[in-house]
Amino acid sequence: MNAEKIPDIIITRLPVYLRALQRMADKGIKTTSSQELGERVGISAAQIRKDISQFGEFGKQGTGYTIDYLLDKLREILKVDRMWDVIIIGAGDMGHALARYQGFSNRGFNVVMIFDNDQEKIGQKIGEFTVESIDNLVEKIKAADIKIAMLTIPATAAQGIADKLVEAGVKAILNYAPISLSVPKGVRVQHIDPATHLQRMTYYL
């Protein structure tokens, strides 16, 4: 890996390449080209080659990329060549769906706890988990050394909990609440808000 700073926009594309390559590997495909991968993900071949070449020379002229090898490299770059423990805050419908989602484990993530502040929900079973009280959230996160959290709570509560997550040492928050969170430098937030995503498309209708 290269010492210069990699633009964030390239980092956002790598997981898309990774996902497509993983799918190709599952189908038994052994090699691919920037051309073919580009068609699958809707990105130009030139851009894919440029993106990948930021991190090394992973392809071969004439034959393209060996999928297993490129998968390894991309996982290493994105640091998903290991498993990350992740927690869920909020045991509502979305928290449930995420707690039961089977798609994390082969992408580098392992849900380990789910929290809620509602006495009715605390102690309930969700799949293999028991909903834990949000009291002492900070201590529990620190004890388990959690760096990643998914937030599925109402917008009004989201900033308050985000502050606690930051205090506890969480560095990556996947925010399902429909509100922009403010966090200090060094902490990253990704938003998932279906209404926002839909509104990005209605303009063109």
Add this chain to the structure above:
Amino acid sequence: MNAEKIPDIIITRLPVYLRALQRMADKGIKTTSSQELGERVGISAAQIRKDISQFGEFGKQGTGYTIDYLLDKLREILKVDRMWDVIIIGAGDMGHALARYQGFSNRGFNVVMIFDNDQEKIGQKIGEFTVESIDNLVEKIKAADIKIAMLTIPATAAQGIADKLVEAGVKAILNYAPISLSVPKGVRVQHIDPATHLQRMTYYL
């Protein structure tokens, strides 16, 4: 509104402004400035002014923007000054969560049907909906003149159903399946894939 083509990247930011302004309006705030809005959403004041000014002169020097007025304008631009009927394909955990989500109605969307191919699920009640069979999906979509669909089915089935949605006249797909969909020009896809979003952050950990 201006006749020149507006860059897509600006369109992706407008729903974020809209969401933040809606929240400010809910709190009873009447006016704001590009500076203040920028701090809330993490975007520079200059960029916010430039983005908004693509569509008209909605602010006033010295005082900024009247929130209610700017809300109206943004809704009009994004075409969410009306209600859009939306369907859900896939009555799994994620389909359930979306069907019961209360956050769509005040953002311009109205879920009207939920489909599945599993005989066990068809006929089941989810909130106010009854799960419908995916047979005759195309006819049902055409009859109801649906333009927007949310896809919460396994990756292996996603492209096949997407093709049917396109055939039925759907123009906007919110895809929860972890696979890149290929659709003809004129149809738009937005991806929601929590693992991909998490992988965009692990690089920095």
Add this chain to the structure above:
DNA sequence: TAGATTGTTAATCGATTAACAATC
């Protein structure tokens, strides 16, 4: 009026594309 803030221009910065030598 004085202060604040817009809309817009020009400058800067960054990303994408096209093209091709290198080479498998």
Add this chain to the structure above:
DNA sequence: TAGATTGTTAATCGATTAACAATC
């Protein structure tokens, strides 16, 4: 060898920022 495809350079294209006149 001939064909294919990479990695990279240079050119192009587009987005962001800084600055400020206009004006509320």
